[in-house]
Amino acid sequence: xxxxxxxxxxxxxxxxxxxxxxxxxxxxxxxxxxxxxxxxxxxxxxxxxxxxxxxxxxxxxxxxxxxxxxxxxxxxxxxxxxxxxxxxxxxxxxxxxxxxxxxxxxxxxxxxxxxxxxxxxxxxxxxxxxxxxxxxxxxxxxxxxxxxxxxxxxxxxxxxxxxxxxxxxxxxxxxxxxxxxxxxxxxxxxxxxxxxxxxxxxxxxxxxxxxxxxxxxxxxxxxxxxxxxxxxxxxxxxxxxxxxxxxxxxxxxxxxxxxxxxxxxxx
Amino acid sequence: xxxxxxxxxxxxxxxxxxxxxxxxxxxxxxxxxxxxxxxxxxxxxxxxxxxxxxxxxxxxxxxxxxxxxxxxxxxxxxxxxxxxxxxxxxxxxxxxxxxxxxxxxxxxxxxxxxxxxxxxxxxxxxxxxxxxxxxxxxxxxxxxxxxxxxxxxxxxxxxxxxxxxxxxxxxxxxxxxxxxxxxxxxxxxxxxxxxxxxxxxxxxxxxxxxxxxxxxxxxxxxxxxxxxxxxxxxxxxxxxxxxxxxxxxxxxxxxxxxxxxxxxxxxxxxxxxx
Numbered sequence: 001x002x003x004x005x006x007x008x009x010x011x012x013x014x015x016x017x018x019x020x021x022x023x024x025x026x027x028x029x030x031x032x033x034x035x036x037x038x039x040x041x042x043x044x045x046x047x048x049x050x051x052x053x054x055x056x057x058x059x060x061x062x063x064x065x066x067x068x069x070x071x072x073x074x075x076x077x078x079x080x081x082x083x084x085x086x087x088x089x090x091x092x093x094x095x096x097x098x099x100x101x102x103x104x105x106x107x108x109x110x111x112x113x114x115x116x117x118x119x120x121x122x123x124x125x126x127x128x129x130x131x132x133x134x135x136x137x138x139x140x141x142x143x144x145x146x147x148x149x150x151x152x153x154x155x156x157x158x159x160x161x162x163x164x165x166x167x168x169x170x171x172x173x174x175x176x177x178x179x180x181x182x183x184x185x186x187x188x189x190x191x192x193x194x195x196x197x198x199x200x201x202x203x204x205x206x207x208x209x210x211x212x213x214x215x216x217x218x219x220x221x222x223x224x225x226x227x228x229x230x231x232x233x234x235x236x237x238x239x240x241x242x243x244x245x246x247x248x249x250x251x252x253x254x255x256x257x258x259x260x261x262x263x264x265x266x267x
Numbered sequence: 268x269x270x271x272x273x274x275x276x277x278x279x280x281x282x283x284x285x286x287x288x289x290x291x292x293x294x295x296x297x298x299x300x301x302x303x304x305x306x307x308x309x310x311x312x313x314x315x316x317x318x319x320x321x322x323x324x325x326x327x328x329x330x331x332x333x334x335x336x337x338x339x340x341x342x343x344x345x346x347x348x349x350x351x352x353x354x355x356x357x358x359x360x361x362x363x364x365x366x367x368x369x370x371x372x373x374x375x376x377x378x379x380x381x382x383x384x385x386x387x388x389x390x391x392x393x394x395x396x397x398x399x400x401x402x403x404x405x406x407x408x409x410x411x412x413x414x415x416x417x418x419x420x421x422x423x424x425x426x427x428x429x430x431x432x433x434x435x436x437x438x439x440x441x442x443x444x445x446x447x448x449x450x451x452x453x454x455x456x457x458x459x460x461x462x463x464x465x466x467x468x469x470x471x472x473x474x475x476x477x478x479x480x481x482x483x484x485x486x487x488x489x490x491x492x493x494x495x496x497x498x499x500x501x502x503x504x505x506x507x508x509x510x511x512x513x514x515x516x517x518x519x520x521x522x523x524x525x526x527x528x529x530x531x532x533x534x535x536x537x538x539x540x541x
Contacts, residue, residue: 040453042424178314179480179524208528211535235535242455247532249454251483259465260458260487 004072005030006087006167006199007052011066014047014056021047023223026066029167034193034200036214036231038207038246044223045203049169053088054080071166085116089160093172095152099144105155106130106140112162129158133188150181157188167199168192174209186212207246211235219243273341274302275474276326276359276442281335283321295321296332297498303442306468308475310489310506312482312521318498319478323446326476327361328352339442357385360435364447366427370419376403376430377415383437406433406463425456429463436467446478461488482525486510494518 007029014022022044029035039045050056051063054077068075070087084090092098100108109129110122117125130137133154144152153173160168170189174182190213193200202213210217210231217234219227219242227240238244253261283296295318303309313319324330325337328344337344339355347355363369370379380399381387387395396415403411406429419427428448435443445464449457461484467473479485485492485506492509494502494517502515513519 042453176315178316180314180520183524183527206528208531211528211531231535235532245455249457251529254487259462 003031004069006033006071007201008067008069009052009065010068012048012051013062013064014044014051015062016060020223021061022051025218025220025223025225027218027225029199029201031166032193032197032199033216034190034202034214036210036217037201037203037220038205038210038217039220040205042222043220045220046171048220049090049171049201049203052080052169053084053090055084085112085163085165087166088169089163089165089167090169090171091153091156091160091173094176095149095156096144098156099152101144104141104143105147105158106142109140109155109158109162112159116163125162129161132161132192133158148181149177150185153177153185154188157185157192161192161196165198167201169201169203171203172205173202175204175206182209183212189213207235207249219246274304275340276476277302277336277338277341278322278326279336279338281322281325281332281337283325283330283332285321294498296325298335299495299498299500300335301493301500301503303474303476305441305474306472307491308468308477308489310477310479310485310492311495312479312485312492313495314480314521316497317495319495320446322495323444323476323478327359327444328356357438358440359442359444360438360440362428362431362435362443362445362448364450366424366431367420369431370427372418372420374418375415376408376417376419376422379419379430380433380437383434385438402433402437405436405467406430407459408433425452425460428452428460432460432463432467436471436473439471440473442474442476444476444478447480448477449479449481449484457484464488482510482522483529494521 005028009028010026012022012025025044025048027048037045037048047056056063063077070083099105106126109126113120113122113125126140127137130140135151135154135158139151144155147155174185177185186209189200192198200213202210204210214231216230217228218225219234219240221242227234227238227243234243235247238247255261279300281296281299285293285295287293299322301309311319311322321330325332328337331345339359342355344352344355374382377399380402381395384395384398390398399415400411403409403414408414408426408429419430422430449460452460464475468475477485477489489506491504492506493500494509494515496517502509502513502518509518510522513522
């Protein structure tokens with residue numbers, strides 16, 4: 001018998017006033033699975049992530065979905081907030097914006113442990129978490145501004161892991177980092193998922209990033225999922241024209257006049 | 268085709284230090300020299316923190332360097348009087364990264380382009396409108412007549428980028444500094460924006476300084492590439508030389524990392540095919 005997926009979301013719709021940001025999106029994530037949501041800015045991918053954790057301000061966003069089930073149990077929208085910092089945790093693009101500048105990172109990680117893992121000894125757990133994200137233990141007394149971008153992202157990951165989440169949502173976790181640091185963070189995420197049996201939803205506009213981490217992906221455009229499937233299937237046999245454009249985004253093909261040949265789509 | 272004449276733009280041993288609190292200083296630009304010739308595209312490649320944005324501001328005479336000179340059409344921008352600088356600036360135009368904040372939101376497309384037209388008051392209103400329509404058609408914002416009364420927020424990201432280009436060429440510049448001009452544009456139209464820039468360069472022989480973190484675009488679009496790291500130019504040469512055969516260790520790391528994504532995709536596609 002197959003275990004229930006960690007997450008199953010059917011027919012999500014999100015509107016900001018008259019603007020439809022997410023238009024009927026369904027996704028599922030199995031236990032320990034690494035899933036990617038690919039799309040460009042405006043595709044709705046980040047909105048989907050925030051909707052999952054009920055992070056969209058009620059006054060501005062209208063959210064409705066057909067059905068949402070976590071570990072096989074159906075949930076109502078008002079139960080979503082409880083998932084935050086428990087079953088689900090999230091990390092974002094710009095770590096500095098999410099870290100308290102006047103608190104050491106050790107204290108910030110400890111804060112997460114105290115709030116979400118009250119049975120644990122914070123000091124012990126902070127040491128374990130720093131080791132998990134491969135930060136030297138001595139760094140617990142550092143302030144965020146004293147750390148490099150890559151290290152700050154590791155701190156965010158440690159804070160997220162302090163909740164012992166079953167699924168981590170990472171929204172463009174490497175986009176603001178130097179190219180040379182990106183692969184280190186992606187490798188870390190890969191390892192953590194394997195070692196902790198944690199599921200991952202990786203949101204990115206970069207197929208190269210997705211290719212090095214994810215097993216399955218959804219491609220979003222204008223609020224809809226235009227293609228989905230295993231990494232192999234989608235990359236080797238893309239069905240949608242937009243997928244093909246994304247796959248070749250960094251390949252510049254030129255015609256005889258030296259002009260770039262773009263595939264499909266218009267402004 | 269790049270011309271063999273004197274450079275349109277030259278930076279000579281430019282340095283800039285920023286002074287922060289507690290006496291700390293940051294050397295953002297460290298003895299940088301480069302030139303751009305008419306009809307040539309030079310890409311400035313660097314990651315965040317490399318100093319490329321500071322260098323762009325110095326290039327546009329928005330910031331004064333602490334040392335060195337910046338020359339446009341062989342006239343110094345650093346030593347120019349305010350009046351001379353105003354005159355020189357019209358020959359040099361920016362295209363910024365974030366088109367959503369690049370325009371006065373309370374001006375229509377027509378008003379924005381009229382504002383960017385040199386000596387607009389010397390035109391009759393019909394001639395002025397015709398010139399604006401001509402610009403819109405050049406950047407393929409059509410139907411041009413329908414665009415005149417629109418506001419920037421009513422345009423898509425790609426359309427706004429075209430408008431930014433229209434505004435830049437309205438002044439008939441010899442040199443355009445474009446800072447990540449494709450980053451707001453959907454992947455499917457990037458080729459079109461690049462082609463537009465190529466057409467404009469062909470017709471007007473404009474020189475471009477194209478600032479980007481994207482190695483593949485730099486390789487495909489630029490004639491020459493400068494690689495910037497911690498305030499210094501660590502490598503420069505033709506696009507082929509710098510990307511296909513990088514000599515400097517940082518450039519080598521940058522190129523390798525940038526290609527890793529493509530490699531990861533190819534591995535999956537090839538394994539599946541075999």
